[in-house]
Amino acid sequence: MKRTVTLLLVAAFSIPSIRAQSPVKPITPAWTQVAPGVWKTTVGQAESITLLKAAGGQPAHSALKALPEIPFPLDPKEIEARTYDWKTSLRFPLGENEDIYGLGVDFASLRRNGTVFELHVDHWNRRAPTPGRTHAPVPLYVSTKGFAVLFDTPRYLKVNVGVGIRRAATVKPTPVDRTTRTIRPTKAGEEPVKATWVSRPPSDSVEVLANTLGMDVYVFAGPTPLDAVSRYNLFCGGGALPPKWGLGFMNRLKTAYSAADALADVATFREHGIPLDILGLEPGWMDHAYPCSYVWDPTRFPDPKGFLNELTRQGVRANLWINPYVGPPHTPLQPKLAPYSGSHLVWHGVVPDYTLQEPRKIFQEHFRQHVLAPDPVAVAGFKIDEVDGYDASLWPDMAIFPSGQHAEVLRQTYGLLVQHMIHDLYRERDQRTMGQIRGTNAGASPYPFVIYNDNYDFGEYITAVVNSGFVGVLWSPEVRGSNDPMDMLRRVQAVCFSPLALYNGWASEQKLWTHQEVADHIRDAIKLRLRLIPYFYSSFAQYHFQGTPVIRPMPLAVDMVKVEAKPSPATGALDATHNPYEVPAAVREVKDQYFFGDSLLVAPIAPADKTRKVVLPAGKWYDFYTGKLAGENTTIEVTPPLSQIPVFVKEGALIPMLAEDRPHAPAKGEILPLEIRHYGTAPSQAKIYDDDGETFAFERGEYSWTTLRVTRGADGKLRGEIIPDANGRTWSYSKIDWKFMTQP
Amino acid sequence: MKRTVTLLLVAAFSIPSIRAQSPVKPITPAWTQVAPGVWKTTVGQAESITLLKAAGGQPAHSALKALPEIPFPLDPKEIEARTYDWKTSLRFPLGENEDIYGLGVDFASLRRNGTVFELHVDHWNRRAPTPGRTHAPVPLYVSTKGFAVLFDTPRYLKVNVGVGIRRAATVKPTPVDRTTRTIRPTKAGEEPVKATWVSRPPSDSVEVLANTLGMDVYVFAGPTPLDAVSRYNLFCGGGALPPKWGLGFMNRLKTAYSAADALADVATFREHGIPLDILGLEPGWMDHAYPCSYVWDPTRFPDPKGFLNELTRQGVRANLWINPYVGPPHTPLQPKLAPYSGSHLVWHGVVPDYTLQEPRKIFQEHFRQHVLAPDPVAVAGFKIDEVDGYDASLWPDMAIFPSGQHAEVLRQTYGLLVQHMIHDLYRERDQRTMGQIRGTNAGASPYPFVIYNDNYDFGEYITAVVNSGFVGVLWSPEVRGSNDPMDMLRRVQAVCFSPLALYNGWASEQKLWTHQEVADHIRDAIKLRLRLIPYFYSSFAQYHFQGTPVIRPMPLAVDMVKVEAKPSPATGALDATHNPYEVPAAVREVKDQYFFGDSLLVAPIAPADKTRKVVLPAGKWYDFYTGKLAGENTTIEVTPPLSQIPVFVKEGALIPMLAEDRPHAPAKGEILPLEIRHYGTAPSQAKIYDDDGETFAFERGEYSWTTLRVTRGADGKLRGEIIPDANGRTWSYSKIDWKFMTQP
Numbered sequence A, B: 001m002k003r004t005v006t007l008l009l010v011a012a013f014s015i016p017s018i019r020a021q022s023p024v025k026p027i028t029p030a031w032t033q034v035a036p037g038v039w040k041t042t043v044g045q046a047e048s049i050t051l052l053k054a055a056g057g058q059p060a061h062s063a064l065k066a067l068p069e070i071p072f073p074l075d076p077k078e079i080e081a082r083t084y085d086w087k088t089s090l091r092f093p094l095g096e097n098e099d100i101y102g103l104g105v106d107f108a109s110l111r112r113n114g115t116v117f118e119l120h121v122d123h124w125n126r127r128a129p130t131p132g133r134t135h136a137p138v139p140l141y142v143s144t145k146g147f148a149v150l151f152d153t154p155r156y157l158k159v160n161v162g163v164g165i166r167r168a169a170t171v172k173p174t175p176v177d178r179t180t181r182t183i184r185p186t187k188a189g190e191e192p193v194k195a196t197w198v199s200r201p202p203s204d205s206v207e208v209l210a211n212t213l214g215m216d217v218y219v220f221a222g223p224t225p226l227d228a229v230s231r232y233n234l235f236c237g238g239g240a241l242p243p244k245w246g247l248g249f250m251n252r253l254k255t256a257y258s259a260a261d262a263l264a265d266v267a268t269f270r271e272h273g274i275p276l277d278i279l280g281l282e283p284g285w286m287d288h289a290y291p292c293s294y295v296w297d298p299t300r301f302p303d304p305k306g307f308l309n310e311l312t313r314q315g316v317r318a319n320l321w322i323n324p325y326v327g328p329p330h331t332p333l334q335p336k337l338a339p340y341s342g343s344h345l346v347w348h349g350v351v352p353d354y355t356l357q358e359p360r361k362i363f364q365e366h367f368r369q370h371v372l373a374p375d376p377v378a379v380a381g382f383k384i385d386e387v388d389g390y391d392a393s394l395w396p397d398m399a400i401f402p403s404g405q406h407a408e409v410l411r412q413t414y415g416l417l418v419q420h421m422i423h424d425l426y427r428e429r430d431q432r433t434m435g436q437i438r439g440t441n442a443g444a445s446p447y448p449f450v451i452y453n454d455n456y457d458f459g460e461y462i463t464a465v466v467n468s469g470f471v472g473v474l475w476s477p478e479v480r481g482s483n484d485p486m487d488m489l490r491r492v493q494a495v496c497f498s499p500l501a502l503y504n505g506w507a508s509e510q511k512l513w514t515h516q517e518v519a520d521h522i523r524d525a526i527k528l529r530l531r532l533i534p535y536f537y538s539s540f541a542q543y544h545f546q547g548t549p550v551i552r553p554m555p556l557a558v559d560m561v562k563v564e565a566k567p568s569p570a571t572g573a574l575d576a577t578h579n580p581y582e583v584p585a586a587v588r589e590v591k592d593q594y595f596f597g598d599s600l601l602v603a604p605i606a607p608a609d610k611t612r613k614v615v616l617p618a619g620k621w622y623d624f625y626t627g628k629l630a631g632e633n634t635t636i637e638v639t640p641p642l643s644q645i646p647v648f649v650k651e652g653a654l655i656p657m658l659a660e661d662r663p664h665a666p667a668k669g670e671i672l673p674l675e676i677r678h679y680g681t682a683p684s685q686a687k688i689y690d691d692d693g694e695t696f697a698f699e700r701g702e703y704s705w706t707t708l709r710v711t712r713g714a715d716g717k718l719r720g721e722i723i724p725d726a727n728g729r730t731w732s733y734s735k736i737d738w739k740f741m742t743q744p
Helices: A002-012 A051-055 A061-065 A225-235 A259-271 A304-313 A334-340 A357-371 A407-427 A458-468 A485-495 A516-531 A533-546 A696-700 B002-012 B051-055 B061-065 B225-235 B259-271 B304-313 B334-340 B357-371 B407-427 B458-468 B485-495 B516-531 B533-546
Strands: A032-035 A038-044 A080-084 A087-093 A100-102 A115-121 A140-143 A147-152 A157-161 A205-211 A214-221 A249-252 A278-281 A317-322 A379-384 A435-437 A449-451 A501-504 A551-553 A594-596 A600-602 A612-623 A629-638 A647-650 A654-658 A672-678 A684-691 A703-712 A718-723 A733-740 B032-035 B038-044 B080-084 B087-093 B100-102 B115-121 B140-143 B147-152 B157-161 B205-211 B214-221 B249-252 B278-281 B317-322 B379-384 B435-437 B449-451 B501-504 B551-553 B594-596 B600-602 B612-623 B629-638 B647-650 B654-658 B672-678 B684-691 B703-712 B718-723 B733-740
Touching: A032 A225, A038 A080, A038 A087, A051 A407, A061 A225, A087 A214, A115 A407, A140 A225, A147 A205, A147 A225, A214 A225, A225 A533, A249 A317, A249 A516, A259 A278, A259 A304, A278 A379, A278 A501, A304 A317, A334 A357, A357 A407, A379 A407, A407 A435, A458 A485, A458 A551, A458 A594, A485 A501, A485 A516, A516 A533, A516 A654, A533 A654, A533 A684, A600 A612, A654 A684, A654 A703, A672 A718, A718 A733, B032 B225, B038 B080, B038 B087, B051 B407, B061 B225, B087 B214, B115 B407, B140 B225, B147 B205, B147 B225, B214 B225, B225 B533, B249 B317, B249 B516, B259 B278, B259 B304, B278 B379, B278 B501, B304 B317, B334 B357, B357 B407, B379 B407, B407 B435, B458 B485, B458 B551, B458 B594, B485 B501, B485 B516, B516 B533, B516 B654, B533 B654, B533 B684, B600 B612, B654 B684, B654 B703, B672 B718, B718 B733
Parallel strands: A249 A278, A249 A501, A278 A317, A317 A379, A379 A435, A435 A449, A672 A733, B249 B278, B249 B501, B278 B317, B317 B379, B379 B435, B435 B449, B672 B733
Antiparallel strands: A032 A038, A038 A214, A080 A087, A087 A205, A100 A140, A115 A157, A140 A147, A147 A214, A157 A205, A551 A594, A594 A600, A600 A647, A612 A629, A612 A647, A654 A672, A684 A703, A703 A718, B032 B038, B038 B214, B080 B087, B087 B205, B100 B140, B115 B157, B140 B147, B147 B214, B157 B205, B551 B594, B594 B600, B600 B647, B612 B629, B612 B647, B654 B672, B684 B703, B703 B718
């Protein structure tokens, strides 16, 4: 078949000066409903690999069925597609009051309108940021009109969001003479009209283009933007549900640590009373790194099994650093993978073409036998590094791969392929994992791998946390050592309210207890993280079962406000694409605070700051620590003490927490006392999720949703009750202590 | 034919999952000599438009014949090409001591090794610079092995310069374990060897890739890198020879100036004794700008003919600002060009598809009849703005053009197409022009349009001057108003030693005489510029007739040093691609000084600096102003007085200058006294060029090369003589005054 293709291609292209037929005619794509509220079209030729295929998730059909039935959320006649030569482009309508979010994990801003992107897996370059060049350049955009669109292409994708006026637009801005700042008369007797000259007027379109013969596109309906993101996550397979221990605390060690050093570090954590669940071993666990041998180093880890046993006894699991670049040639895996690898080395190692099944099998077999084998329960996860770039640190676009897939396709999908490959090793063991990844893409929602990078700007880190919530990925603002105690403290507090709480000490001299003046606060922040596991875990369960992101950006999480249609300044006509609801202006670009789950509004404070503003949306908001009313639909200024990161709780929220401090997350089978906090004065209800916390039994129905209910009794006092899951399944909590934080 | 193509394409692509045949096999291109020292190959399918075709120059065959015969400067077996699907890539060898320059006008650095570029016409983004994204991203690289390579493609081009190790490389760096910083033993009994871990080892290749079905590639032989650049310039048609008045001084006016304001400005120049040749009229000469009507504004310019007559009487010519975006719809040219325009507006105007002949004819006819017509001699040039970007300010990649050419192709060639179109208007009048352009590309060498941009960093501006010399374009570090007198002074001094000396006052309050404390120095700098016209003009003539760039970067201009072959640290073998000559380390990355012509070494001083270092290459160098010896093969530190920009002159140099200050450049037919300066102590010889300074008669042989010779007489004194051109043609100079600056 391939040879036939080649011949036909040769025949077709023996005619010189190939160019797009003139003029290129757009087509109106036809949409097929593929799940409730999810439609698909294929423009041109389907690609053999797409992002969703590389990720490999299966849509959570029953969960999707549980969402409201809803019609196609756009006017299909407004959507155009073009294929010509090797280019595929689409146009979606964009209304005057329509805000666009998403399009990957950006570190600079939230709102996407007015920018041109090239979605391209790369390490975010903070000295010279290029829109779209980032670790997770997910080609999903979220519209405040209440839908999301995914361009499921493994290609670099140009996206113009409201930039570039089409001549075919029905409403175009009126030209203004820049010299006189007037609209010039077009007929005799007219006068010039004073006007503002706008250098970059908004366009009526979101337009995309890739060098490809075709692409799959999906539309996810709402009705709200949060619903649309939830449908996307469910369509990818539902969000990741990490093991309970994954929501504990991770410490990554210095790279040259031996087993003895590692165990000493664990002991010191225990001595200092700092919870610890995961010990991160850096490249030094291997006998060669950069490139990687994936062989335990005999000098530093002479007895991996013994070492791992001891970790388990301490209630700690190992997370091993790797990158996918294999070598040197004398190491056992390299000769097996080299024949399946690309034309160029990366980090001096071969780059296996994991679009092919054979190298995946070779990798997995080696990992079963040599890496996990000493203790497959204790080796509980991986940190997968350097799957992103920079350009000079990854294979060039010129590289050739044995599958015939283009280098560009490998780049856009490599993180997904490796996550999938490694996750399968845990799935086959019925053991959940928690890991880290530096490059990923659409379809990643089910994978419990959290993104990180080499940069370290606090503000950018928090913006990335926020943006991850739009596109079904997880970002952690990891902490590293610093001579500045406030830097370590405020960052630890922030990371404890993010998907993965970790200290990355791979290259740091400092420990979490180095700075005496803040050591207690640091420890307390981590302890609070552990105590909040029942709440965080329920939030992740919502992510899995309902698709609602764990981290909710303010524009997604707050109620929309109703707006009247305004006549266009250019024509006076009402905008036919008027969006009757919009995100309140106060939160449209709020990138330094976010929701964790339904009820907690987190506003991390930067190390250099003593005070910060917090935007409190509509409704009453209460201080997490004191239960006092903080405000309602307003912006407040807070001066948090060293012991606190600003966190606010919505009216009526029920926050389940472990009643006591723990040295690590609840283990499978542990039964622990629970504290349930109620905030505010209103009666309310919430569900708390539970399962065995470690295996995939929850996929086989072994989980519970237990209802927590607070009512006001005849005596005017609030009282709480538990209504167990009807099927009486897993419930890991013993005595329940109700705390009415605002009104006892 | 197009329909057949479509059918074949459809037939060919009805098979799903098209991907590159696996594996993709490289071919070894065959090279055809197309001129002395110039070879060409076509990989895959030739494009219907290339950069050289868009520029439209014809190789200067006789001039090329005058250069030394020289064999193909690489091992052809080392060059690989691949075409697969819609991708074309090439690989050229890169040696260990081989430095690469060129690849467009970069503002940050000179040497290209170790970087990944995407050559893509754009406005340089100084807040987030992306290598290759620049106004003139010329896909020509210059190798210190003494050759240059041009990838004549109208596509965005990825270029990896020594980045990305190929597995096929015969010499590869040995992997070093990053944890232990050792080369690990590969056999029993071996010991680890301490080694340096290198994150980004240099590769053995220059690799390029474009999304295209094929491309033309040219190799230009040396023997020196400067010769290779000269061959490139000659192959493009020879460098631009501007009119003499183009080397005078340009002042650009505030945009809303009327004819009366403009004439008042000219009068003030004359009152202040500041030379002036060109008056730049900004968008306000038109009755609509952004988009452009190309119609003289009746309010500000009620009598264009009268106004232009007066300019001519003052010895001044007009240069009109335009951008190519036409409108609004009620203006005369827009309805004619709209049918030939692209799908998107730029600056609210239509974008004519100037790859087609018809819109070019329409544009030219309108310009003849309405723009030039009041006085086609006085309207002597154009400033062509905004042909480059940013992305959000140009048509999107999704735009469709009536020719069927892709938007990407239009972007890469638009500046060339518009220069060509406008230059033809002057050629048909037998009248040379001088202009400005903000985006251009390969093939631009014959066009007298000088690049500029909106940024204003002094250091970046000078680096751009330097880099322009590698790739056959001209850059001017224009001056704008400032409250800081030193800023204006030092910038004026620098711009007077660049291809186009101008003050851009379009948005400035200040005039050149605003700051009393430096007004005299500013005037004197401009006067010196005028006096040096005979020298600058001869340098431009070398550019035209011999291809040697006017601005010569230090790496091109200095003598190479001989180097011995060194055994490779990895293998011990001698590098078969050893370059026996290399650029002296001291000048390899010297980006803040350059040669103007053969003899002047210019080292502009930044406004904020009082002193600067100057690298003086091999040989003796003399102070331009005093004739004193400044140094030899060394770095000196200078503290230039306010009155001087540091300029050094090489041993024996002969610098022809006008003997007297002039209010404007020499007019056609003017005979003026000449001063010839000799520097140093050595007898020497040089040629000075002359012609009528205004028309294309020089192309018909009406020019002279007059020899200047200095010898030492029996009395030990130096004396000069003139040996007129054998054919006794144009000679515009009367009495000759010899000045022996060093040794009278």
